[in-house]
Amino acid sequence: MNAQAQAARAERHRHAGLQAMKGAQWAEARRAFQQAVQLAPRDTAAWLHLAHAQLQHGDVEAAIAAARQARELAPDSAPACLTLAECLALQNRHAEAAAVYASLPAGVPRQADYLSAHGTALLLAQRPQEAIPLFIQAVTQKIDHAITHYRMGLAFRNLHRDKEASVCFRTAITVDREGGVRALALPQLLTASMQACDWSTLAADTAALFDCIDHATDKTIGNLAPFTLLALPAGAARERSLAERYTAFTTRHLKPLPAPGPRKPGRIRVGYLSADFQNHATAMLITELLERRDTQRFEVFLYSHGADDGSAISARVRAAGDHFVDVSTMTHNAIARRMRADGIDIAIDLKGHTRQTRFELLAMRPAPVQVSFLGYPGTTGARFIDYVIGDPVVTPLAHAAHYTEHIAQMPASYQPNDSRRALPPAPPRAALGLPEQAVVLCCFNQSYKFSPAMVGLWARILAATPGSVLWLLSWNEHGQRNLVQAFGALGIAPTRLVFADKVPAHQHIARLQQADLFLDTWPCNAHTTASEALWAGVPVLTVPGETFASRVAASLVSACGLPQLACDSEETYVQQAVALVRQPQALQALRQHLRAQRLQLPLFDTARYARDYEALLQRMFDRHQAGLPPSPLPAATDGTD
Numbered sequence: 196m197n198a199q200a201q202a203a204r205a206e207r208h209r210h211a212g213l214q215a216m217k218g219a220q221w222a223e224a225r226r227a228f229q230q231a232v233q234l235a236p237r238d239t240a241a242w243l244h245l246a247h248a249q250l251q252h253g254d255v256e257a258a259i260a261a262a263r264q265a266r267e268l269a270p271d272s273a274p275a276c277l278t279l280a281e282c283l284a285l286q287n288r289h290a291e292a293a294a295v296y297a298s299l300p301a302g303v304p305r306q307a308d309y310l311s312a313h314g315t316a317l318l319l320a321q322r323p324q325e326a327i328p329l330f331i332q333a334v335t336q337k338i339d340h341a342i343t344h345y346r347m348g349l350a351f352r353n354l355h356r357d358k359e360a361s362v363c364f365r366t367a368i369t370v371d372r373e374g375g376v377r378a379l380a381l382p383q384l385l386t387a388s389m390q391a392c393d394w395s396t397l398a399a400d401t402a403a404l405f406d407c408i409d410h411a412t413d414k415t416i417g418n419l420a421p422f423t424l425l426a427l428p429a430g431a432a433r434e435r436s437l438a439e440r441y442t443a444f445t446t447r448h449l450k451p452l453p454a455p456g457p458r459k460p461g462r463i464r465v466g467y468l469s470a471d472f473q474n475h476a477t478a479m480l481i482t483e484l485l486e487r488r489d490t491q492r493f494e495v496f497l498y499s500h501g502a503d504d505g506s507a508i509s510a511r512v513r514a515a516g517d518h519f520v521d522v523s524t525m526t527h528n529a530i531a532r533r534m535r536a537d538g539i540d541i542a543i544d545l546k547g548h549t550r551q552t553r554f555e556l557l558a559m560r561p562a563p564v565q566v567s568f569l570g571y572p573g574t575t576g577a578r579f580i581d582y583v584i585g586d587p588v589v590t591p592l593a594h595a596a597h598y599t600e601h602i603a604q605m606p607a608s609y610q611p612n613d614s615r616r617a618l619p620p621a622p623p624r625a626a627l628g629l630p631e632q633a634v635v636l637c638c639f640n641q642s643y644k645f646s647p648a649m650v651g652l653w654a655r656i657l658a659a660t661p662g663s664v665l666w667l668l669s670w671n672e673h674g675q676r677n678l679v680q681a682f683g684a685l686g687i688a689p690t691r692l693v694f695a696d697k698v699p700a701h702q703h704i705a706r707l708q709q710a711d712l713f714l715d716t717w718p719c720n721a722h723t724t725a726s727e728a729l730w731a732g733v734p735v736l737t738v739p740g741e742t743f744a745s746r747v748a749a750s751l752v753s754a755c756g757l758p759q760l761a762c763d764s765e766e767t768y769v770q771q772a773v774a775l776v777r778q779p780q781a782l783q784a785l786r787q788h789l790r791a792q793r794l795q796l797p798l799f800d801t802a803r804y805a806r807d808y809e810a811l812l813q814r815m816f817d818r819h820q821a822g823l824p825p826s827p828l829p830a831a832t833d834g835t836d
Contacts, residue, residue, distance in 0.1 A: 205234035209241050212248065221251040232261075239269040246278050250285070255526060258282045266295070271303050280316060286524040287500070289319035307337035315346055321502075323350035341367045341376035348383055357391040358673045378407055378415035382423035389426065389643040390670060392677035397647070401427055408437050417444045421548040425573060425744040426644050426719040431597040434742060438548065438576025439599060446558035446577070449527060452535055455563070459538040462494040463816050466534050466562065467516070468553060469545035469570065470501030473509040476723040477545055477570055479700065482508065484611040485515035487805040493812070496537055498522050498530060500553045527556035534561035540816055544580070547571020554580075564815050564825070567600055569610070572722065572744040574598040581825035582815060585609045588761075589743055589750040592827055597742070603815065604830035606807055607797035608754035610747070612726055614794055614801045617701055621708035628693050629709055630664060634776045637666035637710040637733070639695070639703070639724050642674040644716040647681070648765075653714060654685035655769050660776040666710060669694040700727075707731035711782055712775055720748040729755055729798065732790040734782070736772055738762045754798035755789060807831075 212227030228245035235241060242265035249258035262279035269275050276299045280292035296313035299305065305313075314329035330347035334340055348363030364384035371377045381404045388397065404427070408419055421438045429437075471477040488495055495516040500523045503509055513519045518537075522530045530553065534542060542562035546552035547570050557565050558579045567575050568584045575583075576599050583590065583600040586609045590602045624631050636656065653665060669675050679689050695706070704727055713728040715721050715737035721728070725735045725748045737748035739761050749761035762768040775782045793799055814828055 201234050205231045205238065205241070208234065209238070209244065212241075212244055216244070216248065216251075219251075221248055224248040225252050232264075237268055239265045239272060239275060242268065243274060243278055246282060250282065253528065255282060255285050259286075270298070271300050273299060273303060273305065273309055277309060277312060280312065284316065284319070286526065287319075288524055289316050292316040293320050293322070305332075307333040307340055307343070310336070311340065311343040311346065314343070314350070318346060318350050318353070321353075323353040326350045339370040339372075341371040341373075341380075344370065345376055345380045345383070348380065348387065352383065352387055352390075355390075355671050357387045357671050358393070360387040361391065361393065373414075375415055375418055378411070378418035381407055382420060385427070386423060386643055389645070390641065391673040392642050392645060392681065393673065394647050394677075394681075405429065405433070408433065411437075411440065413444065416440050421573070421576070422550075422571075425742070428718055431594070431741045435574050435576060435597055435599065438574050440576070441548070442555070442576040446555045446579075449555060449558040451558070451560040451579075452531060455535060458540070462492055463812065464494045464496065464538050464540045465812065466496040466498055466537065466539035466542045467545055468498045468500070468530075468542065468557070470499070470551040470553070471545060471570070472497055472499045472512045472519075473501055473504040474506035475508075478508050478512045479613060479616070480611050480723060480726075481545070481569065482512045482515055483613045483615055483801045484805055484808060485512065487802055488515075489805075489809055490517075493809060494518075496520060496534075496539060498534065500525075500530070501551060522553075527553065527559065531556050531559035531561040540564060540819075541566060541812055543568050544575075545570040547573070547575050563819050566603070566815070572719075572747060573742060574600060582828070584811070585743070586750055586754075587830050588739070588753050589746045592829060594741070595827065601825045601827050603811055603828040605804075605811060606830040606832075607804070608750045610722070610726060610751060610754075610798070611804050611808070612730070612799050612801060614799050616704070616730070618708075618730065619701055619705040621705055624709050627695065627706055627709055629666065632662070634660065634663040634712070634779070634782075635666050635693075635710045636663050636712050636714055636772070636776070637707075637728075638714045638716065638721070639666075639668045639707075639728070640716050640719075640721050641668070642670045642678070644719045644721075645678070646716075649716050650678070650681050651685065652765060652769055654682055654687050656714070656772045656776070657682075657687050657691050658685075659769075659773045663776050664691050664693050665714075666693045666695060669696055703727065704731050707733055711786070712736060712772065714772060715748045718742060718745040720745055722747045725751050726798065729789055730793070732786050732793070734760055734775075734785040734789065736760050736762065736768060736775075738765060738768050751798055755796045756792070757785065757788070760785075 208227045208231035212224045215224035225248040228241055228248050231241040242261050246258045246261035249261055259282045262282050266275040266279050276295050280295040283292040293316035310329045310333035314326040317326035327350050330343050333343045344363050344367035348360045351360035364380040367380040368377045385400050421441055424434050496518045497516040498520050539562040541564045543566045544554040546554050547567055549571055565580050566582045567580050580600050582603040583598055584603050586605045589609055629635055675694055707728055708731045710733045713733050713735040715735055717738055718740050728735055735748050735752055739746040739749035752760040762771055
């Protein structure tokens with residue numbers, strides 16, 4: 196065949212592939228483009244078409260190979276770089292994607308979409324500082340590019356520059372013509388504004404978000420992440436409604452795997468799915484539980500889709516399972532199939548609707564029993580999650596209507612802890628900027644959990660107890676300045692507030708011992724922050740609500756034998772805080788109880804927790820083995836869990 200005839204045949208195959216693509220006939224399109232590149236191996240366009248067809252056919256590796264070939268043929272082609280980088284991003288290879296974008300020769304024009312995509316790759320590769328100049332270049336070219344303003348807001352947020360993030364999110368909302376970016380940006384705008392304690396538009400923005408959620412369409416629902424509602428007065432019904440609709444939309448293309456064959460004999464295989472097997476609160480809470488597992492009954496697989504940060508806790512948690520599987524560059528389909536091949540009996544997701552989640556892949560049903568645990572304080576809204584692990588306080592059975600999952604209760608608190616963590620000596624108060632003789636009230640929650648109402652309650656407590664100070668975390672400079680102003684408007688002098696810098700966990704627990712009483716927030720409580728305070732011997736005062744996130748601190752203090760610290764109202768909270776400050780002996784008795792009984796308290800008795808937890812998993816497994824459907828599992832009262 197002469198060259199002219201071969202080129203003509205290649206063109207016919209390419210044309211046939213394009214026609215197949217128009218009809219979404221991806222298998223046919225792939226075959227046609229494969230024939231085209233065989234006949235014309237230097238045809239960059241045909242390789243790019245093949246990459247797109249391979250993607251639609253679900254073969255990401257083949258798509259990467261085709262896109263790489265196109266880029267090698269035309270290194271100065273922006274579309275070739277863009278396609279290859281987008282394929283790499285599908286495997287979470289964001290650093291490689293960023294390098295591909297950067298490899299386009301300097302003289303080649305970069306359009307706004309290219310610049311925005313390059314910035315996004317850097318953002319996802321945890322390099323937000325480098326992403327911002329690219330986003331600025333993109334919006335300079337295209338000022339109404341709403342998605343770029345939104346992504347720039349994310350970059351500023353990751354740098355804890357919440358004021359700048361708020362400006363970006365509000366701009367994205369203003370220039371958005373379609374409504375989809377507005378749904379993305381509204382939750383982030385609220386969070387950034389709350390993190391900066393800028394409440395000037397809080398009521399209006401909250402109302403706008405609730406309206407956006409309540410009237411969400413198929414076009415917008417996938418942009419409304421449920422996590423944002425946890426710190427807002429949304430209520431349990433709205434939380435569940437959003438979680439259900441969001442999860443149904445984001446998992447609509449994921450089909451269950453074929454029915455599994457007979458179960459592999461042997462121990463119960465438990466697979467944990469998380470990005471947080473590193474220096475993260477989840478790892479700090481769960482590591483000793485994994486270390487104390489019954490290795491005769493349970494075989495543990497850790498499926499990690501996060502990074503290894505080289506920390507001591509990362510090494511410890513990775514060693515705590517029987518198998519550590521890095522799935523960070525695998526697709527949802529590949530991870531689900533790997534879990535199925537491993538014969539997982541119980542899949543446990545530790546992320547839910549939090550950043551870097553991959554919990555959606557459980558829609559493919561890789562395991563016969565699937566559980567939500569620890570990472571997300573609320574319902575996932577997922578019908579493919581059988582159980583949510585809670586306890587009688589945080590998830591009373593009377594709240595079953597708030598959850599799509601069946602409630603499975605631990606007998607004390609749902610939260611595991613590390614009884615092996617250190618409790619270093621407390622530094623002197625003077626070194627922490629604390630008055631030596633003052634009663635030190637504290638709240639080390641992130642500032643997005645604060646509200647004008649909380650500040651009002653704290654101001655009442657401070658006004659009634661002149662010998663006290665309030666010790667807060669300095670999360671960002673804007674938040675600190677705004678808090679000082681807010682308290683000042685309520686008559687509380689700046690000298691009554693002490694701000695602490697962020698420090699590593701062991702230093703934080705050491706300094707916590709200098710506090711006398713922790714004042715909790717709601718509707719989103721202190722979670723790990725509360726158990727750290729209790730470990731350091733600091734009582735936590737809280738008011739439980741109707742949602743999981745608002746009942747965590749009540750669960751923790753109850754598991755420490757101090758249920759009286761869960762107040763029945765805001766008024767009781769203020770009265771009890773004032774009474775404890777005025778009665779040093781009563782406050783000291785609470786602190787002494789925590790310190791003297793620390794390792795015997797159910798919250799910190801990890802050996803007991805491990806037995807109860809494994810008994811709960813055994814009940815889930817036994818039900819399934821008996822052919823019974825998932826069902827609520829009340830906390831056992833006979834000591835079996």
